[in-house]
Amino acid sequence: MSTQLPVRARLAVAATRGVAAVSRATGRGDGSVIGGRVGLGIDPRLLRRLAAGRQVALVSGTNGKTTTTRLTAAAIGVLGQVASNPFGANLPNGHVSALALAPHTSYAALEVDEHYLPHACDAARPRVIAMLNLTRDQLDRAMEVAMIARLWRDTVRGRHLHVVANADDPLVVWAADAAEEVSWVAAGQRWHDDSEVCPECGSAIERVPHANGTAIHWRCTGCALARPNPQWTLDDEAVIDPDGNRHDVKLSLPGRVNRANAMMALAVAARFGVRPNEALPRLAEVTSVAGRYAVVERDGKAIRLLLAKNPAGWLEAFDMAEQAPTLLCINARDPDGLDTSWLFDVDFAPLRGCRVLISGERAYDLGVRLAVNDIDFVHVRSFTDALATMPDGRAEVIANYTAFQQIRAELNRVD
Incomplete structure (x- = not known):
């Protein structure tokens, strides 16, 4: 052409x-x-x-x-x-x-x-x-x-x-x-x-x-x-x-x-x-989409990456996630939107009973929201620290846009 x-x-x-x-x-x-x-x-x-x-x-x-x-x-x-x-x-x-x-x-x-x-x-x-x-x-x-x-x-x-x-x-x-x-x-x-x-x-x-x-x-x-x-x-x-x-x-x-x-x-x-x-x-034949839904084996964990960038997306992510240790990661950079108040529109109740870890540049905003929802959580400084605290087996990672890209890049660097 x-x-x-x-x-x-x-x-x-x-x-x-x-x-x-x-x-x-x-x-x-x-x-x-x-x-x-x-x-x-x-x-x-x-x-x-x-x-x-x-x-x-x-x-x-x-x-x-x-x-x-x-x-x-x-x-x-x-x-x-x-x-x-x-x-x-x-x-x-x-x-x-x-x-x-x-x-x-x-x-x-x-x-x-x-x-x-x-x-x-x-x-x-x-x-x-x-x-x-x-x-x-x-x-x-x-x-x-x-x-x-x-x-x-x-x-x-x-x-x-x-x-x-x-x-x-x-x-x-x-x-x-x-x-x-x-x-x-x-x-x-x-x-x-x-x-x-x-x-x-x-x-x-x-x-x-x-x-x-x-x-x-x-x-x-x-x-x-x-x-x-x-x-x-x-x-x-x-x-x-x-x-x-x-x-x-x-x-x-x-x-x-x-x-x-x-x-x-x-x-x-x-x-x-x-x-x-x-x-x-x-x-x-489609197994992952730009890294989403991919399952990566690392240090005895089968880690699945899910992207969730707004309240509707988080609802769907909870529907897809298994009852397994779950890392939630939130940033608020320009591609994410700088306002994190939307977290209070998300019902995090589906995470009750899971081991929940939180990370990211706005992890404390997420922590406040989880506390309001009576969800127990542990704050970790990085994705590497999260892996170190998770037991072997299935693990879910749900992150918004730039946090997702950071975690994906970290996994690719190890590969």
């Missing part, structure tokens, strides 16, 4: 790839961000040029973007090589790097930061957009969730594209309802605190629970906004497609949330003509 580009764009692609390669070789990172930044500096229209002629799927939401994008790329991969940004570089720099590093692919699956969805739509002109969920995140700098829902709604209105949307999230439904074509997926919603009020009229959202306590229907008490009938549903460990066919989902990734992410990926791939039974074996 690069040979069809203007000379300036070809130079920008070469610079993107070269800078990314140097970044990787010097151990500074995977080069996704810096490479794309250089390329866009040379040709500001580079993303649009690289996306032209490809069939593109965009994946966005507060939680699960990286995993769902990885699964979507695997599913669409039935048709051929897929350009993607597997390490979560979800801004224009990362999109440019992903496309520049795979210049001859006909397909792309790109994770997109929820604030940048309009920009990505303008530049990449996607065939499909997957809308996963909207919840609070990085309270000191992120837009209020209803504002993002409005942004998404305005983005899809009037565009010729197909939206795959979570029918269980009222904010997502309201946003996606403005699209010309929508596939509704019953992906679930454990965290309700950000969708108690209707984004259309401000009335209360009413949920009708199933006998087991899971919400199976919701509606606004003041207007017509209500849960649409989903075409894709999840039945225990099986996905039921729009034709009523049942497909067993056998994943290497843990938790119900990842089965829901897989269902979203199958629904996106179906818009490209991929049948679920063709895609499922490829989804089963």
Whole structure:
């Protein structure tokens, strides 16, 4: 594809790839961000040029973007090589790097930061957009969730594209309802605190629970906004497609949330003509996503790494974690958000009965929250100290973004 580009764009692609390669070789990172930044500096229209002629799927939401994008790329991969940004570089720099590093692919699956969805739509002109969920995140700098829902709604209105949307999230439904074509997926919603009020009229959202306590229907008490009938549903460990066919989902990734992410990926791939039974074996081959869910053997421990960056993410992490010694690690750097007050929105009760250790630059903030929740804990200074105090066997590590990256880097250094 690069040979069809203007000379300036070809130079920008070469610079993107070269800078990314140097970044990787010097151990500074995977080069996704810096490479794309250089390329866009040379040709500001580079993303649009690289996306032209490809069939593109965009994946966005507060939680699960990286995993769902990885699964979507695997599913669409039935048709051929897929350009993607597997390490979560979800801004224009990362999109440019992903496309520049795979210049001859006909397909792309790109994770997109929820604030940048309009920009990505303008530049990449996607065939499909997957809308996963909207919840609070990085309270000191992120837009209020209803504002993002409005942004998404305005983005899809009037565009010729197909939206795959979570029918269980009222904010997502309201946003996606403005699209010309929508596939509704019953992906679930454990965290309700950000969708108690209707984004259309401000009335209360009413949920009708199933006998087991899971919400199976919701509606606004003041207007017509209500849960649409989903075409894709999840039945225990099986996905039921729009034709009523049942497909067993056998994943290497843990938790119900990842089965829901897989269902979203199958629904996106179906818009490209991929049948679920063709895609499922490829989804089963995904064992970790940018280090998440990976189990690392170290000093007699089987350590699993889980990322949790906001209240909704912590709920899902607790669902995936086993009853085992657990290290919780919290930082508050710029990529994490500087405000840690969101910790008081998390119910840490699932950790009762576990041996809990805490670490990170804001461990004391976490300790106060755990004390309020009557969770016993031990403070350790580092990941190495945590390992020294844990018994042999299974161990869980749940960390927010920069803390997760620190622990992952430490494990890689030992390897």
